[in-house]
Amino acid sequence: MTCSLAKLWVSGPVILLLSLLVTFSPVSEAKTHxxxxxxxxxxxxxxxxxxxxxxxxxxxxxxxxxxxxxxxxxxxxxxxxxxxxxxxxxxxxxxxxxxxxxxxxxPGPRAVFVDPILEIHGDAAKIQAFTKAQKRSKLKAGKPLSHRQYDAYKQHLLSLADDYGFFDAKFTKSEFRVDREAGTGQPVLIFESGQRYRFGEVNYAGSMLDDELLEQLIPFKRGDLVSRDVLLEVNRNLLDTNYFEEVNIERDLVRGTHTLNLGVLLQDSNKSRYEVGVGYSTDYGTRLRFGWDKSLVNNKGHSVSFNSEWSKPKKELEASYNIPWHHPLNKYIKLSTGYQVKDVEDSETELLTSAISFYDKHDSGWVFGYSWEFDLENYRQGDEDVNHAAYMLPGFNLGHSEIPENRDPARGHRFDSYFRGSSRALGAEVAFLKGYVSYRQLMPLINHKTLLLLRGELGAIETDNILKVPVSRRFFAGGDNSIRGYAYESVSERDSKGVIVGGSYLNTFSAELSYRVLKNWRIATFADTGRAYTNNDEPFSTGVGFGVRWLSPIGQIRVDLAHPLDDPDTQVMLHIAMGPPL
Incomplete structure (x- = not known):
């Protein structure tokens, strides 16, 4: 026993040393290439x-x-x-x-398709999308054989069937007869669409909104033929209202009657949304923005919002309350009140506005607006005393736009117009009728890299005395989105003291050519011209220049250098603006 313990005592340190050597010795790992x-x-x-x-x-x-x-x-x-x-x-x-x-x-010789048999039976045979798929199929006699194309054609027909509501569609025969020795393949596809389904009941759950209001967002009637586009429109309409946090649409097929019932599961949005932003432009300098809105106030779909903007020349507050009129997206009443303070060049204005407006958007994309506005305005020009005005202002708006939602749209247009007027009977010091029209068109030249942007404005005020019309209703030009090369609202007629007084008429025109040089950069050259005037002898002011466009993650940022051709004291003016080109 004593001897074995001695051996153990001697061997212990040796074993420990060996284990440490094994533990810390470098091990070369085979590198696999x-x-x-x-x-x-x-x-x-x-x-x-x-x-x-x-x-x-x-x-x-x-x-x-x-x-x-x-x-x-x-x-x-x-x-x-x-x-x-x-x-x-x-x-x-x-x-x-x-x-x-x-x-x-x-690879050897490639097999080819021979005598393809492609048939479509049922109601789908009368629909252009199916007949077009059949005619454009790559399964043509003499064409190189491809299992991918065979599978793709089958999948395309099944996908079309789902898009058009043929939920019982199937292939009654699906064969690919390949003769390897002859180097041929015969596709045999007999497609039976069955009867097309029609929309049935729509049931809602999870929302406090009245069913009558929700039904206005459904773009079909019971008995209409099913299509994927209509189903997508249902989902889009519900989300675009901002009423809901979540929208789920479940399908319920009633095969006996070929009916599609929908279960619409909704989760109301009970949260308030806040928006805080900082921007910069040459017109306004640094601009701060704060917004708040609650998109769902009650079961009638009312909504409320508050927006404010602050910059050196302009401070603005607005609160509004929207009430759906049958359709939450296309027809609604807007109650609004706002307060604005503006100090530009020789003019100072303080404006308190209350208005009721009705908006009606048509399926064609045209938006009609009707309004009745009450204004309290204090204004001063140059060294004159402050003028006070209180007047009613009925109005009409008409607009249409197609603007792609991306940082660098290749085409699009925007049309805006309005007409406002007042009279002594409505509180105005002098009767006037004001009309304004603007149009912008963006189009590619040759390809998407080269774009042409055209812009024009026309305006007129019919009155006996333009100097009696409140300053906020007169015309001015100049600035980032008007005539570059001139300061914001600095282009207008002046009085005998050189004070800018505004004009009865407005016309501005612009042409801009831009070219994409890098993934997120464009260079541009432009010419702007126009005037805000009462006397027709007033000359046009013209600015020309060049700039760069950064297609940033937050949108397009435009930096321009413009030279005013009729202002020898100004060599060049820097313009910085943010936002879409239209």
């Missing part, structure tokens, strides 16, 4: 397909020639047959030093 595969003797299509079937190879696989041969054979044969090569052969060689595998493929 990836193998680069190259293919010769095939088209790019077949070569890419073979590479996709092979996947990734490493050096260890090169050391197992039997398994490697099987893997390559399976990849080449599968990839080749998928696009009609049934007699392919190959060999390969390995360069271990360069970690390469060179594959040479002899």
């Amino acid at each position: 990836k193998v680069k595969v190259s293919i010769e003797g095939t088209s790019d299509t077949l070569g890419d397909n073979i590479l996709a079937h092979i996947g990734k190879l490493n050096e260890e696989q090169l050391e197992q020639p039997q398994l490697l041969q099987q893997q390559l054979e399976k990849a080449v044969v599968s990839a080749a047959r998928a696009i009609g090569y049934y007699h392919s052969q190959f060999n390969y060689r390995i360069d271990k030093h360069k970690h390469k595998l060179m594959l040479t493929v002899w």
Whole structure:
């Protein structure tokens, strides 16, 4: 016993030392290199397909020639047959030093489609989308055989069937008769669409809104034919109201009557939304913005919002309350009140406004607006005393726009117009009728890289004395979105003291050509011209220049250098603006 303990006592440190040496001794790990595969003797299509079937190879696989041969054979044969090569052969060689595998493929003759039988039966045969798919099918006699095209055609018909409400559609015959020796393949596809489904009941759950209001957002009537576009419109309409946090639409097929019932599961939005922003433009300088809105106030779909903007020349507050009139998106009444203070050039205005407006958006995209406004305005020009005005202002708006929602739209347009008027009977010091029309058109020249932006404004005020019309209703020009090369609202007629007084008429025109030089950058050159005047002898003011457009993640940022042609004291003026071009 004593002897064994002594041996154990001596061997203990040795064992510990050996374990430490093993633990801390460097272990060389074999580094596995990836193998680069190259293919010769095939088209790019077949070569890419073979590479996709092979996947990734490493050096260890090169050391197992039997398994490697099987893997390559399976990849080449599968990839080749998928696009009609049934007699392919190959060999390969390995360069271990360069970690390469060179594959040479002899695909042989490619099989072709022969005598395709493609038939569509049922109501779908009368729908253009199906007949067009049949005519444009790549399964044509004499064309190179491809299993992908065969599968794609089948999937396309089934997808169309779902889009158009043929929920019982199926292939009564689906065969691909391949004769490898003859090098031919005959697709036989008999498609039976069955009867097209019609919309049935729509049931709502989860929302406090009245069903009568929700039904206005449904763009179909019971008995209308089902289509995917209409279903997408239902979902889009519900989300666009901002009434809901979540919208889920469940389908319930009643196969006996070929009816599609919908279950609309809604989660109301009970949260208030806040918006805080900082911007900059040459017209306003640094601009701060705060907004708050609650999109769902009650079961009638009313909403409320508050918005404010602050900049050196202009401070503005507005609160509004919206009431749906039958349709929450297309027809609504807006009750609003606002307060504005503006100090630009020689004019100072303080304006308190209350208004009731009605908006009606048509399916054609035209928006009609009717308003009745009450204004309290204090204004002063130059060294004159403050003038006070209180007047009613009935008005009419008409607009239409198509503006793609992306940072760099290639085309689009925007049309805006309004007509306002007042009289002594409505409180005005002098009767006046004001009309304004603006139009912007964006279009590509040759390609998307080169764009032309055209802009024009026309305005007129019919009155006996423009100087009796409140300053906020007169016309001024100049600035980032008017005539570049001139300060904001600095282009107008002046009185005998040189004070800007505003004009009875407005016309401005602009042409801008831009070219995309990098992914997120455009360069531009432009010419702007126009005037705000009462006397027709007033000359046009024209600015020309160039600039850059940064297509930033938050939108387009425009930086321009403009030279005013009729102002010898100003060599160049910097203009900075943010937002879409239209």
